Amino acid sequence: MRSMEQQAQAPRLLAAQLLQSYEAGSSFFFATPQRTLLARGTFATVPCSGGPDALAHLPSRVAGVLHDARQAAHDIPVVVGAVPFDGSAPAQLVVPMTIQRAGPLEFDAQSPAHRPLQARYTVRPVPEPTVYLDGVAQALELMRSGPLRKVVLSRALDLEAAGPIDLQQLLHNLARRNPTGYTFAADLPMARSGGADAGRRTLIGASPELLVSRSGLQVLANPLAGSAARSADPVEDQARADALRTSPKDLHEHAVVIDAVAEALRPYCTTLEVPATPSLVSTSTMWHLSSRIRGELRDPAISSLMLATALHPTPAVCGFPTRLAHEAIGHIEPFARGYYTGTVGWCDASGDGQWAVTIRCAEADAHTLRLFAGAGIVAGSRPESELAETEAKFRTMLQAMGLGPEVQA
Secondary structure (H helix, E strand, C coil), X not given: CCCHHHHHHHHHHHXXXXXXXXXXXXXXXXXXXXXXXXXXXXXXXXXXXXCCCHHHHHHHHHHHHHHHHHHCCCCCCEEEEEEXXXXXXXXXXEECCEEEEECCCCCCCCCCCCCCCCCCEEEEEECCHHHHHHHHHHHHHHHHHCCCCEEEEEEXXXXXXXXXXXXXXXXXXXXXXXXXXXXXXXXXXXXXXXXXXXXXXXXXXXXXXXXXXXXXXXXXXXXXXXXXXCCCCHHHHHXXXXXXXXXXXXXXXXXXXXXXXXXXXXXXXXXXXXXXCCEEEECCCEEEEECCEEEEECCCCCCHHHHHHHHCCCCCCCEECHHHHHHXXXXXXXXXXXXXXXXXXXXXXXXXXXXXXXXXXXXXXXXXEEXXXXXXXXXXXXXXXXXXXXXXXXXXXXXXXXXXXXXXX
């Protein structure tokens, strides 16, 4: 019989083993503050051709695939994967061959250390910082001249390495540096390019933001909006946190998001608890204003994916009103977001599941990564401050890669 100490260590050891067992190209990894999940292989793929109603039809398509999997005696009735920012684009969701679950990841002195990936990268910002500043100015002019209240404008960093990128090590570094977040790695559709493994793509990151989770009838959403960069100086760091807590601009930005999330959830819930004021949460690189919104479902047939599609995209990653913000993003941003600011997670046949907002992330292939970061633009925003916010948000991925201030974002 195992000792009590051995029994206590087993869940922690299993979670660490799941992280070490991740393999890009054949696995889905998702770690939260409560649990760790590793899915492998593909039993079935959810058919998603895209189109104007693709997002609305996604929950029913998933339900159909899960039903068929059960009929085929497949005992893993779960879908895992990612949904892109653009609701008309196809999602990447699969029923895995196998799935393993464990408790939360914990690291101690015996755990493998954080290890840099590559010594050298070539870096290209998309767009150039001056172009991003012009884009923020355009957004502010749209707000002055019309009903647009908020728009989230993003940037990318394209990094190319001389050798293969060790995504397993990058995932480990992200998990170790962001223990209170949502660390993920998901296979993406193959790219149309040559080379032995040039087509393999992976969505990888460590999001601080829960879009929505469902457990039984209990629903939780945790939108973040309003941010400030952390400082290595404890006194300055606390001053930045205190300033964020009382910032009229950031409190306004947060209120826009919270109102929209609550409005989207209310039709599905018999009760909904919305905090009167936001709290502060932190990552290793950022302070955020946070509100944990809790509800109880009216109908147990409402799945976590149905809730996620009803919320997506929130004003935290798009803006408000949604249609106007989406149009502004398409006009100003010089690249397609893909799965950045979409959602990543899982949903089982009972409807339970967890979906994180796909931020602090990158899309990677064998030798390149495209990192993403964005900032919420509202009346009172200053272009230089929003640019600095994106630079701070890039640090989650850059630090996990072993890169510091020498990388010019």
